[in-house]
């Protein structure tokens with residue numbers, strides 16, 4: 001059997017990238033509308049998932065530092081861990097919102113605009129980053145490293161913004177949790 005070329009390996013995953021990029025935001029949006037009755041709000045979760053977001057930002061920065069120092073194995077491990085952390089964040093975020101009333105932002109004036117700017121950009125970019133992360137990862141697995149590097153330069157700053165803005169949103173809303 002002939003060995004698959006890098007672009008053939010990438011093509012194998014294309015369908016899954018499309019399915020996951022549509023299904024993940026869709027499932028999250030649907031679950032956000034579901035409230036599980038008669039359960040205590042999982043109010044211990046927000047500080048945990050905010051910390052996970054902060055750790056994801058540190059993992060991303062360390063992973064890029066690793067590849068700049070030619071440590072491919074460390075780069076790969078840190079990026080894989082960042083994906084696992086992002087998935088964990090998403091599960092906890094959904095679990096919290098399925099058990100708790102939404103917390104309105106209590107700040108006034110310019111702060112309110114800042115909060116909604118950070119929140120909305122965080123949400124929009126968190127949806128956009130899903131295909132970017134998956135394509136970046138698949139290109140690395142397929143050993144298409146020049147193509148990996150090209151898209152990674154877009155994926156990395158967006159993913160970092162999503163992780164950091166997640167922490168900022170938490171810090172801004174946390175005084176208003178009941």
Ligand code: HEM
Pocket residue numbers: 064067068072075076079080133134136137140141145146148149152153155156
């Ligand atoms: C979604 C996860 C990943 C992201 C966001 C990512 C991000 C990056 C970034 C930003 C660079 C460019 C660094 C620079 O020169 O400025 C890079 C390069 C590189 N990455 Fe990744 N990476 C990911 C996963 C992986 C994995 C799993 C591997 C597996 C071995 C890998 C291997 C490499 C290699 C070999 C380079 C150097 C490419 C070159 O200079 O031609 N990456 N990555």
